[in-house]
Structures are given as C-alpha cells and as structure tokens.
Amino acid sequence: MPPRASKRKSVPPNSSTVTSSDGRSVSNKAKTKGMEKIDRLFNTYANSSLGMIDPEGIEALCADLGVDYTDVRILMLAWKLKSEKQGYFTREEWQTGLKALGVDSLSKLKKALPELEKEVEKPSNYEDFYTYAFRYCLTEEKQKSVDIESICELLNLVLGVQFRPQVDSLVEYLKIQNDYKVINADQWINFLRFCKEISFPDLRNYDANQAWPLILDNFVEWMREKQS
Amino acid sequence: MESKTIDFERGWDHVYKGIKQLRRILEGLPEPLFTSGEYVMLYSTVYNMCARNPPHNYSQQLYDKYREVLEEYITSTLSPSLRGKRDEFLLRELVKIWVNHKVMVRWLSRFFNYLDRYFVDYRSLPALNEVGMTCFTDLVYREVQTNIKDAAIVLIGKEREGDRIDCSLLKNVLDIFVAVGMGSMERYEDDFEADMLRDTGAYYSRKASSWIEEDSCPEYMLKCEECLKKERDRVFHYLRSSSEVKLIEKVQHELLVTYIDRLLEKEHSGCRALLRDDKADDLSRMYRLYCKIPRGLDPVADIFKQHVTAEGTALVQAIGAASNAPGVQEHVLLRKIIELHCKYMAYVTDCFQNHNLFCNALKDAFKVFCNNTGTDSSSAELLATFCDDILKKGGSEKLSDEAIEETLENAVKLLAYINDRDLFAEFYRKKLARRLLFDRSANDDHERSVLSKLKQQCGEQFTSKMEGMVTDITLSRENHAAFEDYLRSNSAAHPGIDLTVTILTTGFWPSYKPCNLNLPTEMIKCVEVFKGFYETKTKHKKLTWIYSLGTCNLSGMFDQKTIELVVSTHQAAVLMLFNTSDRLSYSEIMDQLNSTHEDLVRLLHSLSCAKYKILSKQPDTKTISRSDYFEFNSKFTNKLRRIKIPLPPVDEKKKIVEDVDKDRRYAIDAAIVRVMKTRKVLGYQQLVSECVEQLSQTFKPDIKAIKKQIEDLITREFLERDEENPNTFKYLA
Numbered sequence: 001m002p003p004r005a006s007k008r009k010s011v012p013p014n015s016s017t018v019t020s021s022d023g024r025s026v027s028n029k030a031k032t033k034g035m036e037k038i039d040r041l042f043n044t045y046a047n048s049s050l051g052m053i054d055p056e057g058i059e060a061l062c063a064d065l066g067v068d069y070t071d072v073r074i075l076m077l078a079w080k081l082k083s084e085k086q087g088y089f090t091r092e093e094w095q096t097g098l099k100a101l102g103v104d105s106l107s108k109l110k111k112a113l114p115e116l117e118k119e120v121e122k123p124s125n126y127e128d129f130y131t132y133a134f135r136y137c138l139t140e141e142k143q144k145s146v147d148i149e150s151i152c153e154l155l156n157l158v159l160g161v162q163f164r165p166q167v168d169s170l171v172e173y174l175k176i177q178n179d180y181k182v183i184n185a186d187q188w189i190n191f192l193r194f195c196k197e198i199s200f201p202d203l204r205n206y207d208a209n210q211a212w213p214l215i216l217d218n219f220v221e222w223m224r225e226k227q228s
Numbered sequence: 229m230e231s232k233t234i235d236f237e238r239g240w241d242h243v244y245k246g247i248k249q250l251r252r253i254l255e256g257l258p259e260p261l262f263t264s265g266e267y268v269m270l271y272s273t274v275y276n277m278c279a280r281n282p283p284h285n286y287s288q289q290l291y292d293k294y295r296e297v298l299e300e301y302i303t304s305t306l307s308p309s310l311r312g313k314r315d316e317f318l319l320r321e322l323v324k325i326w327v328n329h330k331v332m333v334r335w336l337s338r339f340f341n342y343l344d345r346y347f348v349d350y351r352s353l354p355a356l357n358e359v360g361m362t363c364f365t366d367l368v369y370r371e372v373q374t375n376i377k378d379a380a381i382v383l384i385g386k387e388r389e390g391d392r393i394d395c396s397l398l399k400n401v402l403d404i405f406v407a408v409g410m411g412s413m414e415r416y417e418d419d420f421e422a423d424m425l426r427d428t429g430a431y432y433s434r435k436a437s438s439w440i441e442e443d444s445c446p447e448y449m450l451k452c453e454e455c456l457k458k459e460r461d462r463v464f465h466y467l468r469s470s471s472e473v474k475l476i477e478k479v480q481h482e483l484l485v486t487y488i489d490r491l492l493e494k495e496h497s498g499c500r501a502l503l504r505d506d507k508a509d510d511l512s513r514m515y516r517l518y519c520k521i522p523r524g525l526d527p528v529a530d531i532f533k534q535h536v537t538a539e540g541t542a543l544v545q546a547i548g549a550a551s552n553a554p555g556v557q558e559h560v561l562l563r564k565i566i567e568l569h570c571k572y573m574a575y576v577t578d579c580f581q582n583h584n585l586f587c588n589a590l591k592d593a594f595k596v597f598c599n600n601t602g603t604d605s606s607s608a609e610l611l612a613t614f615c616d617d618i619l620k621k622g623g624s625e626k627l628s629d630e631a632i633e634e635t636l637e638n639a640v641k642l643l644a645y646i647n648d649r650d651l652f653a654e655f656y657r658k659k660l661a662r663r664l665l666f667d668r669s670a671n672d673d674h675e676r677s678v679l680s681k682l683k684q685q686c687g688e689q690f691t692s693k694m695e696g697m698v699t700d701i702t703l704s705r706e707n708h709a710a711f712e713d714y715l716r717s718n719s720a721a722h723p724g725i726d727l728t729v730t731i732l733t734t735g736f737w738p739s740y741k742p743c744n745l746n747l748p749t750e751m752i753k754c755v756e757v758f759k760g761f762y763e764t765k766t767k768h769k770k771l772t773w774i775y776s777l778g779t780c781n782l783s784g785m786f787d788q789k790t791i792e793l794v795v796s797t798h799q800a801a802v803l804m805l806f807n808t809s810d811r812l813s814y815s816e817i818m819d820q821l822n823s824t825h826e827d828l829v830r831l832l833h834s835l836s837c838a839k840y841k842i843l844s845k846q847p848d849t850k851t852i853s854r855s856d857y858f859e860f861n862s863k864f865t866n867k868l869r870r871i872k873i874p875l876p877p878v879d880e881k882k883k884i885v886e887d888v889d890k891d892r893r894y895a896i897d898a899a900i901v902r903v904m905k906t907r908k909v910l911g912y913q914q915l916v917s918e919c920v921e922q923l924s925q926t927f928k929p930d931i932k933a934i935k936k937q938i939e940d941l942i943t944r945e946f947l948e949r950d951e952e953n954p955n956t957f958k959y960l961a
Contacts, residue, residue, distance in 0.1 A: 187939070214935045
C-alpha cells in the first residue's frame with residue numbers, strides 16, 4: 001500500500017472505488033476541495049446578482065494583483081480563461097482557467113503571471129492570442145470590425161513590446177488616414193504577418209502585388225513617401 | 229550459251245583482253261568500241277567461271293580480280309595525272325579522271341555482272357559499283373580532297389568578288405563529293421560544305437564590318453538583299469540544294485543578325501529615320517529581310533511602337549498646349565489622332581504585311597497616348613463629344629455621307645484603345661439622350677450605323693441600352709398618334725394646349741434628377757390628361773415626370789410684336805409666373821416655383837442676363853443674386869419671329885464619372901464572385917488577372933479597386949484567406 005497521501009494534495013491511485021460517507025468518491029472530493037478554493041476566490045470578485053465577475057470585479061482583481069486594468073497581462077489571463085465576453089469572467093471560465101494555470105489562490109495567481117506571459121509568447125500560442133485579442137473586442141452581437149481608436153490601443157498592447165517601431169508607425173498612419181474607419185479580422189491578422197515578415201523600416205521585401213490588404217499597401221506607400 | 233567449265237587461266241585471259249581493250253578506248257586511242265557479240269562473249273566467260281560448282285567456281289577470284297584491275301587502273305593511269313596540279317587545273321583534271329573512272333566501272337561491271345547477281349548477295353559483299361567507288365575514294369579522293377575543297381572554295385570566293393567562274397566545273401566537282409558519300413551526304417557535308425560555310429561566314433563578316441561603317445541603312449539593306457539573292461543563285465547553279473538553308477542562315481547571321489542593332493539605330497538612316505521620313509519601300513525591305521530570322525522583327529516592331537507612341541504623345545501635347553477654345557481643340561485632337569491612326573495602319577498593312585507583332589505594336593502605342601489627353605476631359609469624354617459633334621444637327625453638314633461614315637468608323641476604332649470604355653458609353657448615352665429628346669439628331673441612318681459599329685466592336689451589351697433609347701423614341705411617336713386619337717374622342721379632356729409626351733423606359737436612359745417643380749395650372753392639366761390616357765393603356769407602369777427635359781413654345785406678347793419663344797419647361801414655368809404678377813423678387817419666385825437655388829440661378833440668368841433679355845432685372849448686373857427683382861420686359865424685341873432661349877446644361881461630368889465608378893465597383897464585385905465560384909480556390913495574382921481579363925471588354929480595372937472588393941467580399945463572408953497560404957483565397961459557398 002502506498003503511504004497515506006496528505007490531505008488535499010495527490011489522490012492515491014486506484015482510489016476511485018473508495019467512497020466516503022456521503023457517497024461521493026474520494027477523488028471527486030479532493031477535486032471539489034481544490035475547486036472550492038477557486039470558487040471562493042471567484043465569489044470574492046463576482047457580482048452576486050449576475051453570477052459572474054463583471055468589469056468592477058476585474059478592476060478589483062487587478063488592483064489585488066498589482067496590475068493595471070489595461071495591462072496586457074489581463075488580456076492574457078482572459079485568453080487563458082478563454083473568456084468570451086469582454087470585461088466578464090464566468091464561473092466556468094474562471095474554474096477551467098485557474099485550474100489550467102494550476103493556481104487556486106490570489107498569491108499563486110500573481111506568481112503565475114510571468115509564466116503566463118512566457119506561455120503566450122511561445123510561437124505556437126502567439127498567433128492564437130493575437131487573434132483572440134481582436135475577437136475579444138467584438139462586443140456587440142454580429143460585430144465584425146473594430147474602430148480605429150481601439151485598434152491602435154490594441155496594437156500597442158499586444159504587439160508593442162515585440163514590434164515597437166512597426167506599431168508606432170502603423171498607429172501614426174491609422175490615425176491620419178481616412179480610407180478606413182474600422183478594421184476587420186482579415187486586416188488584423190495581416191498586421192501581425194506584416195510585422196513578422198516584412199523588413200522594417202526599409203520595407204525592402206514588401207510587394208504590393210501580393211495579397212496584402214489594401215490598408216497595408218497604403219501604409220507602405222505613405223512610409224516610403226515619408227522616407228524619401 | 230555454252231555450258232562448259234573453263235579453266236581459270238584461260239577464262240581470265242579472255243576477260244583481261246577485253247579490259248585492255250577498254251583501257252585503250254578510254255585513253256582515246258583509235259580502238260573500236262565493243263560490239264554486242266564481243267560483249268556477250270565477255271559476259272559469258274565470266275558466267276562460265278562463276279556458275280559452276282566448286283572447284284570450278286572462280287567467283288571469289290574474279291571478284292578479287294575486279295578490284296585489282298580497278299586499283300591498277302587508278303594507280304597507273306588516273307592518279308599520276310593529278311599530281312602536281314593545283315587549283316582550277318586540279319579540278320578540271322579530277323573531273324576528267326572521274327568521268328573515265330565511271331566509264332571503266334560501268335563497263336567492268338557489265339562484264340562482271342554475274343557476280344552482282346548472286347555472289348555479292350550470297351556473301352554479303354559490297355556490289356561491284358560500290359567496290360568501284362571505294363577504290364576511287366581510297367586511291368584518289370582521299371589524297372586530293374583537301375586540295376579540291378580549297379580550290380572550290382577559292383573559286384566561289386572569286387565569284388563573290390565579281391569574277392566569272394566555270395559553274396559547271398564546280399557543279400561536277402561537287403557531284404564527286406556527293407558520289408563519294410555513296411548514298412549519304414556525309415562526305416559532301418563534312419569534306420566540303422562545312423568549310424565552305426565557314427569561309428562564307430568569314431567573307432560576309434568582313435564585308436559587313438566595312439559596309440556597316442560606310443553605308444546608310446537603306447544602302448546596306450539593298451546590299452543584303454542582293455547578296456542573299458546571289459547566294460540563292462549559287463545554290464541553284466552548283467551547290468546542292470541541301471546547302472541552301474545553312475548557307476542563307478550563315479549569310480543572314482553575318483549581315484543582319486550581328487549588326488541588327490547598329491543597323492536599326494543608325495542615326496540618320498536607321499529605322500526611326502525611315503519611319504520619320506515615310507520611306508515605305510525601305511521599311512518594306514527591312515520587313516522582308518528580317519521576317520525570316522527568328523525574333524528578327526522584334527526590335528523593328530519595338531522601334532515602330534516607340535515611334536508611333538512618340539508621335540501620338542507629341543500630338544496630344546501640342547494640341548493641349550495650344551490655347552484655342554476648348555471644344556475646337558478637342559475636336560482637332562481627335563481628328564488628328566484618327567489621321568495618325570490611318571497613316572500607321574497603312575504601314576502595318578502595306579510594309580509589314582499585317583504581321584501580328586506590328587498590329588500589336590500599333591495597338592500598344594495608341595493605348596499609351598489615347599488615354600492621356602492632357603486636358604481636363606478624359607479621352608472617353610472627348611471621343612463621345614467628337615461623335616456628338618458629327619451626329620448632331622449643324623455638326624457636319626459640309627461633309628458628304630461617305631466622309632461622315634468614314635469618320636465615325638475611325639472614331640469607333642479608336643475606342644479599342646481607350647481604357648475607360650464604360651465611361652465613353654455613359655457620355656455617349658447622355659449626349660445621345662439630348663440629341664434624341666431635343667430633336668438635334670442630324671441623320672437617323674448615321675445614328676443607327678454608329679450603334680451597329682459599336683455593337684460590333686464592343687459587344688451587344690455595350691449598345692443594348694442605347695438601342696433601347698432609339699426604340700423608345702420610335703414607340704413614343706406611335707404612342708403620340710394614339711394620344712391624339714384619345715383626345716379627339718374625349719374632347720372634354722383636352723387641355724387646351726398642344727402636348728407631346730415622350731415616354732422613356734427607365735433602364736435605358738441615363739438617370740435624371742426628379743424635380744418637384746410647381747407647374748403652372750395649364751401645364752398641370754396637361755399632365756393630368758396624359759395620365760388619364762396612359763392609364764387606359766396600362767395600369768402596371770408608373771410615370772415619373774422629368775420636366776427638365778421638356779421644351780415649351782410660348783407666345784411672348786411684347787409691346788412691339790409678339791414673338792414665339794422656344795424655351796425649356798422650367799424656363800416656361802418661370803415666365804408664366806409673370807402672367808399673374810408684374811414684379812417678383814428672387815425669393816418669391818423661389819417659393820412659387822419650389823426650385824433649388826442652383827437651378828433657379830441658371831434659369832433666371834438665361835432669361836435676364838444672357839443674349840435675350842425676356843425679363844428685366846433689378847439691379848441690372850451680370851449675375852443673379854438672391855436680392856434681385858424681376859419684371860416682364862415688355863420692351864424686348866427681335867427681328868426674328870421665333871427665338872430659342874438656350875439654357876446651358878449643368879455640367880454632368882462629375883456625376884457621370886461617379887456613376888461609372890459605382891457601376892465599376894459592382895462589375896468588379898460580380899467578376900470576382902464569378903471567378904471564385906468556378907475556381908473555388910485561387911491565388912491572388914491569378915484572381916486579379918482573371919478579373920482584368922473578364923472586364924477587359926468594358927474597362928481596365930484599377931488593381932487597387934479589385935483588392936478593395938476582395939476585402940469587401942471577405943467582410944461579407946463570400947471569400948476567406950487560406951490559413952496556410954495568405955496569398956490564396958477560398959470561395960465560401
């Protein structure tokens with residue numbers, strides 16, 4: 001027989017048959033115990049009438065985590081939680097997400113943030129996160145595009161660290177151009193591709209004869225004019 | 229024939245006697261020729277020696293003897309005569325001994341013929357004449373082949389320099405080369421032709437390098453033509469026909485290909501100069517010389533294209549710079565472009581034999597400058613105006629019918645070079661509408677002829693609306709007759725004014741702004757009456773009245789005399805206000821009429837500040853302001869009894885361009901969907917080029933516009949970008 005496992009942590013193997021007085025299996029119980037902590041944490045921030053964490057709750061969470069409301073790490077957290085609605089975390093999202101992070105307390109969550117950053121930056125995840133960031137901004141039903149102002153902020157937030165010069169120029173351009181008042185998902189994903197593939201600031205390998213979105217063609221033209 | 233065995237020595241003796249006799253004949257000694265009896269004897273002897281069973285079968289020995297005899301003959305008689313001889317003498321001698329050899333072989337073969345019949349095949353040995361040839365080759369040819377080749381080439385060189393040479397000698401010598409090949413041209417080609425070609429190349433290379441310095445392009449080309457002709461003659465006279473292709477190619481290479489750039493680019497006489505100076509003959513020669521050379525015409529076509537483009541561009545700029553009245557200038561421009569087109573089309577047809585390269589060069593050239601008019605108006609508009617000028621009354625009364633037809637035909641041809649064909653269609657339609665509605669068309673036949681030319685050039689869809697317009701006019705006339713009947717049978721309904729209504733089918737005609745003008749009561753009655761009539765004909769169609777297109781004849785009761793005024797309906801509405809009021813302010817007119825400021829200013833200007841002042845204006849300035857007052861000018865008079873008061877049309881150019889742009893967006897959208905629906909998955913560049921192709925009949929789409937529509941279709945979820953390859957699109961059903 002394996003040594004007695006400590007109370008809350010690992011569950012002894014083949015323990016599914018061991019039942020306790022209330023009929024639930026021990027593993028379930030242990031799970032529930034872990035979930036309880038997560039749940040309690042959830043309740044701390046949740047809006048009781050809504051049954052989920054609302055923007056106010058998120059703000060409070062941020063304060064407790066010592067992170068700004070607009071910090072990209074919150075967006076990353078949302079991504080990890082697979083949160084569907086901007087500004088809100090449901091109980092299920094919270095439970096699944098925190099479990100995936102392997103945390104069940106505020107301090108652990110705080111400690112997990114740097115890891116989360118690293119995870120997002122992994123090439124396999126980054127594009128997914130990037131696309132998620134856009135979707136997260138589609139707050140209205142049937143909304144397909146995001147206004148320029150928000151896009152600029154989002155670009156700063158999401159790409160600013162890795163591609164600062166591109167983002168700065170792009171944001172400058174987006175603000176002064178008049179052709180587009182909103183950006184759609186296709187244009188958004190191509191911004192990332194642009195940053196990754198195109199040599200900057202010389203833009204040497206940009207070919208307008210390829211299927212780059214028109215807004216990027218115009219951006220490149222504007223940049224080349226500025227540089228000459 | 230005696231069929232007895234013969235002893236070899238005896239038999240051979242007999243044969244050998246015959247051979248000696250043959251040799252004496254060949255030497256030219258007085259020896260009688262063989263009689264047929266003698267010949268039969270010799271043949272039989274051989275036969276008897278061969279048609280036996282061993283050991284009396286001497287076929288092998290005889291075969292060997294045959295060869296021996298020949299070799300002996302050659303070495304003792306033929307070869308010696310060649311030694312020490314050179315050049316032409318060598319050639320002559322060679323031909324002579326070749327002839328002798330042939331005779332010897334022929335006769336010997338006749339004697340020994342029986343060997344050819346059985347022994348040769350049986351032992352798979354070379355036939356007798358082959359043996360003969362081999363002997364000659366080994367003993368004579370091989371020794372002298374280089375010398376005769378050189379001598380022959382020298383002769384050819386002399387001929388090139390103008391000397392007369394013995395062509396038949398040369399031909400005979402070359403026959404030897406061929407014969408020695410024994411069925412294949414290898415000896416001729418390797419032992420003679422190769423060096424001959426090399427020598428030819430060197431010769432022409434030398435000539436070309438000096439000619440190209442000294443001669444003008446036409447002179448050089450003439451020399452080339454002559455040289456080529458002479459070389460062809462050479463082939464005909466003595467070279468083998470198989471040499472022709474290689475020879476001509478060599479000559480062409482040295483004369484035409486090597487120096488093509490220098491020749492064409494010669495400053496005062498090269499291709500450009502020839503075009504400039506209209507040297508049709510020289511250009512025809514240039515075409516003839518270069519059309520057989522692969523890619524030879526490319527530079528010529530290129531220069532042609534550049535020349536035409538330059539001429540066209542200069543023309544456009546010159547006329548753009550001239551500061552005549554705009555309408556005249558543009559008319560002149562188009563006339564000149566048409567002239568230019570006819571001129572260079574003639575070149576293509578006459579000098580360049582309608583060759584594809586040149587047809588395309590012309591097309592490309594025209595496309596370049598036909599689309600940059602250097603004025604505010606696009607070439608599409610200019611062309612439409614040009615046609616309008618010819619087709620309207622007073623436009624081309626001085627020209628004959630044929631001249632008009634020809635001009636219109638040429639004008640339509642120009643349309644092929646203009647990118648914005650759809651823009652032309654719009655302008656043309658607008659002007660056609662004005663011609664039809666205001667009865668300004670000069671000649672129905674010409675109108676119809678232009679439409680059919682346009683249909684031929686651009687397809688049915690291009691002209692379907694315009695044809696609809698013409699039909700509408702015809703139908704309206706019939707309709708009018710019916711309306712008159714209606715009025716006659718319902719005299720109470722008669723509005724008291726003569727009324728003609730033209731019914732336009734909405735889709736065919738350009739779109740017109742509807743207006744909410746308040747009409748005078750008299751006119752309202754007219755409208756009502758017609759509506760009543762129309763409803764008896766059909767209840768399904770809705771009538772929208774466009775008063776801006778109507779005309780009205782008013783009687784102006786001026787002090788001096790009554791003058792009939794032909795005005796637009798809008799102008800009439802303004803004037804009739806003065807039937808009830810003596811003096812009206814701008815704003816009063818505005819209120820009563822319910823017009824827009826823009827329209828009203830135009831209307832009042834035409835009636836009070838233009839040529840005929842039907843209304844007097846206070847203050848009497850040249851422009852209309854909103855504080856002006858107007859009165860009926862009873863003092864007005866004119867020597868004519870009937871005057872037309874023109875109302876300058878609004879500049880619809882901007883609107884037309886906008887409309888066309890909008891149509892284009894739809895067209896591009898539809899084209900993309902059509903292509904993607906068929907292909908399902910397609911790369912970006914291919915998608916663009918297929919769209920351009922589909923739309924090419926109507927206009928040349930802007931690549932950016934296509935890109936924009938693709939993006940629009942992505943947003944509307946018709947297309948999506950492929951995840952693996954961002955340059956590929958997928959159709960979402």
